[in-house]
Amino acid sequence: MNLFDNLAAAWPLVANIESFSALAGGILIGVIAGAIPGMSATMAVALTLPFTFALQPITGILLLLGVYKGGIFGGSIPAILIKTPGTPASSATILDGYPMAENGQAGKALGMALYASCTADLISNLSLILFAGWLASFALSFGPPEFFTLILFSLTIIAGVSGESLIKGLLAAVFGLLLATVGLDLVYGTNRFNFNDANLMGGLNFIAVLIGLFAIPEILAYVWQPRSSDEQVRPLGEQHVTFAEYRRCFKSIIRGSFIGVFLGSIPGIGAAPSAFLSYSEARRRSPNKSNFGKGEIEGVAASEAGNNGVAGATLIPLLALGVPGDVITAIIIGAFMVHGLQPGPMMFIANVDIIYALFLGLIISSVLLLFIGGVAIRLFRYIAEVPRSILMPGVLILCVYGVYAVNNNVFDVIVMFLMGWVGYFMLRNDIPPAPFLIAFILGPLLEDNFRQAMLMSNGAPQILFRSYITWFFWATTIITIAALVRTGLRARTDAGKALQATTSE
Amino acid sequence: MNVKSNDIWLGAGVVTFGIFLLVYAIPVLVSSPSNVRVLFLSPTFWPVIIAWMVIILGTMLIITTLFSPTAEGIGVAAADEMEREEVVFATARLAAAAIIMVGLVLATPILGMVLATGLAFASISAVVTTPRPIAAVIVAVVLPLVLYAFFAHVAGVSVPQGRFMTLP
Numbered sequence: 001m002n003l004f005d006n007l008a009a010a011w012p013l014v015a016n017i018e019s020f021s022a023l024a025g026g027i028l029i030g031v032i033a034g035a036i037p038g039m040s041a042t043m044a045v046a047l048t049l050p051f052t053f054a055l056q057p058i059t060g061i062l063l064l065l066g067v068y069k070g071g072i073f074g075g076s077i078p079a080i081l082i083k084t085p086g087t088p089a090s091s092a093t094i095l096d097g098y099p100m101a102e103n104g105q106a107g108k109a110l111g112m113a114l115y116a117s118c119t120a121d122l123i124s125n126l127s128l129i130l131f132a133g134w135l136a137s138f139a140l141s142f143g144p145p146e147f148f149t150l151i152l153f154s155l156t157i158i159a160g161v162s163g164e165s166l167i168k169g170l171l172a173a174v175f176g177l178l179l180a181t182v183g184l185d186l187v188y189g190t191n192r193f194n195f196n197d198a199n200l201m202g203g204l205n206f207i208a209v210l211i212g213l214f215a216i217p218e219i220l221a222y223v224w225q226p227r228s229s230d231e232q233v234r235p236l237g238e239q240h241v242t243f244a245e246y247r248r249c250f251k252s253i254i255r256g257s258f259i260g261v262f263l264g265s266i267p268g269i270g271a272a273p274s275a276f277l278s279y280s281e282a283r284r285r286s287p288n289k290s291n292f293g294k295g296e297i298e299g300v301a302a303s304e305a306g307n308n309g310v311a312g313a314t315l316i317p318l319l320a321l322g323v324p325g326d327v328i329t330a331i332i333i334g335a336f337m338v339h340g341l342q343p344g345p346m347m348f349i350a351n352v353d354i355i356y357a358l359f360l361g362l363i364i365s366s367v368l369l370l371f372i373g374g375v376a377i378r379l380f381r382y383i384a385e386v387p388r389s390i391l392m393p394g395v396l397i398l399c400v401y402g403v404y405a406v407n408n409n410v411f412d413v414i415v416m417f418l419m420g421w422v423g424y425f426m427l428r429n430d431i432p433p434a435p436f437l438i439a440f441i442l443g444p445l446l447e448d449n450f451r452q453a454m455l456m457s458n459g460a461p462q463i464l465f466r467s468y469i470t471w472f473f474w475a476t477t478i479i480t481i482a483a484l485v486r487t488g489l490r491a492r493t494d495a496g497k498a499l500q501a502t503t504s505e
Numbered sequence: 506m507n508v509k510s511n512d513i514w515l516g517a518g519v520v521t522f523g524i525f526l527l528v529y530a531i532p533v534l535v536s537s538p539s540n541v542r543v544l545f546l547s548p549t550f551w552p553v554i555i556a557w558m559v560i561i562l563g564t565m566l567i568i569t570t571l572f573s574p575t576a577e578g579i580g581v582a583a584a585d586e587m588e589r590e591e592v593v594f595a596t597a598r599l600a601a602a603a604i605i606m607v608g609l610v611l612a613t614p615i616l617g618m619v620l621a622t623g624l625a626f627a628s629i630s631a632v633v634t635t636p637r638p639i640a641a642v643i644v645a646v647v648l649p650l651v652l653y654a655f656f657a658h659v660a661g662v663s664v665p666q667g668r669f670m671t672l673p
Contacts, residue, residue, distance in 0.1 A: 054660035185548035190536040226633040389635035393626040401652045405662045459543035496574030
């Protein structure tokens with residue numbers, strides 16, 4: 001079947017009230033969560049995940065994708081109105097969005113953020129449709145050695161770019177791999193770190209670990225230092241974005257979208273670097289470059305196009321290779337697994353209707369985002385007033401119900417709380433949680449492919465270098481480590497110079 | 506404690522944990538059949554590799570921190586920026602949160618999830634001294650009931666009812 005046949009076959013799965021409601025509801029939840037400082041798109045997706053258990057697979061996954069898309073855009077609202085990014089991806093939007101709000105042009109900045117987000121989102125979704133199938137058909141030729149080297153490369157890059165320290169990122173990934181060994185051995189079925197406890201035989205529950213790592217530490221951080229946001233919400237103003245302004249920024253939006261698509265399709269990079277790269281490219285090429293940082297609408301357009309351009313593209317490695325590109329797609333992979341689906345090249349053969357239904361849903365989500373985002377902008381004042389002293393205990397209760405619902409087991413709630421304290425320890429010590437979670441998910445896959453490769457070769461490690469694909473991934477892994485070490489050494493030298501200058505003054 | 510010495514202690518802890526894995530945890534807690542033909546296929550092989558990576562990375566963390574250009578006293582941790590009294594209160598709040606979490610787990614089979622989570626909500630609100638106590642009480646009652654209604658009646662989850670109260 002060709003692309004259009006697949007889309008036609010998938011259409012009935014999306015063209016129903018449940019799917020539309022899930023998408024619209026998801027976008028609404030995402031925009032609201034993204035707009036609340038202290039919540040994030042990641043936390044919103046994690047907390048929504050348990051609510052999808054009762055839904056059909058396609059409906060549940062569309063709900064989560066809606067939350068993801070809405071969350072990324074929602075983060076731009078507080079970035080512009082109160083100079084606080086709702087999600088890290090919106091940090092670049094502050095640079096010109098907040099000065100515009102100070103000049104009484106908040107409505108214009110938010111309008112441009114919305115249009116740039118929707119345009120970039122659409123381009124990203126189209127790229128996903130074009131490239132995911134092609135990459136999946138290529139990945140069908142992958143065997144265990146190729147998958148092993150691919151996962152190793154993905155983990156290296158995720159560990160390297162997630163935090164400020166490469167060593168701490170790698171440490172997080174290694175501890176994630178260690179946690180993934182809990183349970184029964186994959187080949188012999190013998191005990192590994194499970195204390196002969198039936199609750200641990202199947203390994204730790206993925207949802208308990210992820211909610212523990214990403215929601216509980218935020219609650220504990222709030223308990224450590226309870227404070228409410230006292231930022232002043234800027235009025236929207238009377239000015240709105242015009243078509244001429246959109247046309248003037250169009251080049252930057254398209255450029256930013258493709259930057260987002262490119263960076264989003266590489267596991268681990270994420271939306272924030274894409275937004276900053278898109279912003280700096282727009283500033284470099286714009287005739288108004290002197291106005292950047294002072295309230296230039298093109299700056300808002302570029303940064304929002306950069307971060308939303310990632311949203312569809314991060315699903316390329318997820319759907320085509322089964323490798324999550326960032327934390328949110330790692331959570332979405334959990335939704336697939338809960339519903340008995342395994343993303344990867346085989347899904348393009350076994351469940352092609354679901355894949356194309358998701359593609360269609362994503363295209364529809366770009367249109368829905370335009371309407372729901374427009375309403376959310378006007379309602380932000382009420383969203384911003386949700387007190388954190390009510391929000392954070394509420395999140396705790398949501399976590400407890402959500403995690404319990406996975407297996408109807410209080411043991412999972414205990415795991416969640418323990419992981420929450422681990423996550424809080426990591427937060428206090430600047431250890432990034434993303435490599436931990438992604439390594440925890442990919443750990444069994446990494447080990448399984450390694451051992452399958454060893455079984456194939458009767459223990460000869462040369463099999464890990466058997467094809468140009470494995471060589472390619474080994475080479476990219478080494479280049480990635482070399483580049484990260486070089487960047488770290490350069491930062492250290494710069495810090496040393498800065499320190500010398502400070503002490504000599 | 507500044508960031509530099511904090512990272513040295515962190516590295517030392519990581520190395521100690523790696524040694525603990527190699528010396529005690531893997532030999533005792535990972536069972537390996539005696540007839541494993543190839544070393545790579547042994548159930549202990551992967552955990553041993555991970556333990557060595559833990560030791561190597563912990564050592565690298567110590568070495569890189571020792572040779573980092575950060576001067577003593579620079580890069581003071583956020584906790585040290587708080588007044589000593591504030592740190593004591595913050596630590597007490599964290600301890601209270603830990604007690605609430607343990608209490609929630611223990612109370613769920615007895616009180617039921619609705620009551621236990623409602624009490625946990627109210628307790629956390631009290632710990633952070635919410636400026637909106639009435640709203641907190643209302644949410645502490647309504648939110649667990651709404652979640653119960655969804656998970657029990659829509660998602661079909663068997664939510665623990667407890668010994669004293671049975672909800673429809």
